Amino acid sequence: MSEVKFSKEHEWITLEGDVATIGITKHATEMLGDIVFAELPEKGSNVEKDGTAGVVESTKAASDVFTPVSGEVVDTNQSIVDDPAKINEDPEGGAWFFKLKIKDTSELDTLMNKEEYDKFAKETSS
Amino acid sequence: MEIKKTSLNKLHQSNNAKFVEFAGYEMPIQYSKGIIEEHKFTRSNSGIFDVSHMGQLFIYGDESLTEELEKIFPLDLKNLKQNCSKYSFLMNEDAGIYDDLIITKIEEGYLIILNAACKDQDFEILSNLLGPKFKMNLDNNRSLIAIQGPKSVEILNSILNGVDQLNFMTGNWFDSDNQKLFVTRSGYTGEDGFEISISNDKAEKFVENLIEKGAQLIGLGARDTLRMEAGLCLYGHELDINKTPVEANLRWAISKSRLSNGGFIGSKKIMNQMQDGASQIRVGIKPEGRLIAREKTKIFDDTDKQIGEITSGTFGPSVNGPIAMGYVDKEFSKVDTKILLEVRGKKHPANVCALPFYKKNYVKGVN
Numbered sequence: 118m119s120e121v122k123f124s125k126e127h128e129w130i131t132l133e134g135d136v137a138t139i140g141i142t143k144h145a146t147e148m149l150g151d152i153v154f155a156e157l158p159e160k161g162s163n164v165e166k167d168g169t170a171g172v173v174e175s176t177k178a179a180s181d182v183f184t185p186v187s188g189e190v191v192d193t194n195q196s197i198v199d200d201p202a203k204i205n206e207d208p209e210g211g212a213w214f215f216k217l218k219i220k221d222t223s224e225l226d227t228l229m230n231k232e233e234y235d236k237f238a239k240e241t242s243s
Numbered sequence: 244m245e246i247k248k249t250s251l252n253k254l255h256q257s258n259n260a261k262f263v264e265f266a267g268y269e270m271p272i273q274y275s276k277g278i279i280e281e282h283k284f285t286r287s288n289s290g291i292f293d294v295s296h297m298g299q300l301f302i303y304g305d306e307s308l309t310e311e312l313e314k315i316f317p318l319d320l321k322n323l324k325q326n327c328s329k330y331s332f333l334m335n336e337d338a339g340i341y342d343d344l345i346i347t348k349i350e351e352g353y354l355i356i357l358n359a360a361c362k363d364q365d366f367e368i369l370s371n372l373l374g375p376k377f378k379m380n381l382d383n384n385r386s387l388i389a390i391q392g393p394k395s396v397e398i399l400n401s402i403l404n405g406v407d408q409l410n411f412m413t414g415n416w417f418d419s420d421n422q423k424l425f426v427t428r429s430g431y432t433g434e435d436g437f438e439i440s441i442s443n444d445k446a447e448k449f450v451e452n453l454i455e456k457g458a459q460l461i462g463l464g465a466r467d468t469l470r471m472e473a474g475l476c477l478y479g480h481e482l483d484i485n486k487t488p489v490e491a492n493l494r495w496a497i498s499k500s501r502l503s504n505g506g507f508i509g510s511k512k513i514m515n516q517m518q519d520g521a522s523q524i525r526v527g528i529k530p531e532g533r534l535i536a537r538e539k540t541k542i543f544d545d546t547d548k549q550i551g552e553i554t555s556g557t558f559g560p561s562v563n564g565p566i567a568m569g570y571v572d573k574e575f576s577k578v579d580t581k582i583l584l585e586v587r588g589k590k591h592p593a594n595v596c597a598l599p600f601y602k603k604n605y606v607k608g609v610n
Binding site: 172176179201 | 278
């Protein structure tokens with residue numbers, strides 16, 4: 118599996134072959150608070166880099182989930198729809214959002230590595 | 244304008260509060276445990292809320308003050324006993340609501356608790372209506388602390404002996420630390436609890452004492468989910484200048500004895516609406532599934548006609564599902580009416596339901 122990369126919209130992405138797994142970061146869940154609703158893209162649909170590909174809602178507000186790369190949705194994680202609290206518990210593990218068959222791996226080049234993201238998250242949240 | 248801080252601001256900070264600006268004040272939205280934990284703690288134990296941003300208006304006067312206030316509020320104040328509280332509204336001539344409030348008869352006059360965002364305007368309106376005859380004090384030297392939840396009575400009574408003898412919607416003065424606190428048995432969560440008016444310089448120590456006894460600080464986020472589950476209105480959402488108490492389904496708050504002769508501001512409209520009904524009315528709404536419909540969500544019938552709008556919506560932690568309140572056309576206001584909510588461009592099914600979403604028994608009378 119590839120190195121985990123991060124977007125400015127607080128999504129993480131890993132790549133295995135041409136299938137990417139995408140979720141939201143721990144930092145994002147800390148900003149959102151208790152997550153009580155998740156909506157995922159439809160399997161078989163196509164999503165475009167930086168476009169919306171889902172929604173999460175906390176007790177406070179709704180936020181879009183963006184996709185950091187383009188591709189076809191090949192799988193979604195129904196368990197986080199059934200129990201959204203899992204997103205707070207394990208955001209960068211079991212609570213992934215969706216898997217994409219990606220077209221262009223070079224789209225990952227613009228994303229941040231862990232060190233860059235941690236710095237970015239720290240700077241933007243203060 | 245500089246953001247205002249309550250006398251508990253430092254205490255909020257040391258308890259890792261996340262702050263938001265609310266009505267010009269820096270207020271805690273939540274602490275480290277988060278809204279759901281804080282909500283559940285209040286329902287099972289005892290939560291402390293800093294509501295010092297709210298207005299505490301003392302108006303001093305004799306029977307003539309009662310007469311003047313009856314020209315303003317739809318209440319039977321002449322028969323209101325000392326230390327008893329009533330929920331009411333400050334309205335305009337069209338019965339549009341400037342603010343909703345709690346008024347308590349005290350020895351020297353009345354104490355009115357006002358919403359933070361409305362208090363300065365309320366003061367101006369009431370000053371103009373009452374004239375210079377009565378001394379009015381919108382007291383910035385006092386903090387207001389609410390303690391809510393089943394263990395609150397035991398905790399507060401261990402500090403202020405005798406509060407357990409208060410009936411719901413009554414109050415009294417209590418002595419603590421060489422000063423007088425005014426305590427009412429009331430709240431905004433659907434739980435048994437109290438609101439304590441205390442001078443600013445004593446507030447922090449008083450709250451620290453409550454925390455020592457097992458109560459915990461709760462932020463405005465949980466205050467909002469708690470009041471929504473209890474089906475209670477929040478000014479600026481369920482209530483505003485374009486809504487009347489009858490439309491807001493709050494006719495219970497209008498004293499029956501005042502409806503025959505009127506004589507309060509807005510009485511004509513209220514009496515008409517009481518007779519003919521209002522064209523739109525506030526209802527409880529339960530979306531099907533887990534969907535959350537926030538404020539301003541449009542409500543439709545099955546023919547695609549818009550029939551109303553959501554005024555508050557969230558996830559109810561104790562209900563364990565989404566809840567909302569909103570206004571719908573009269574003919575759609577019956578419990579179990581199927582409606583559709585437009586969220587992110589799609590229409591989702593929901594049902595009109597009875598309020599509150601969550602009900603526990605208040606302590607009504609202990610004596």
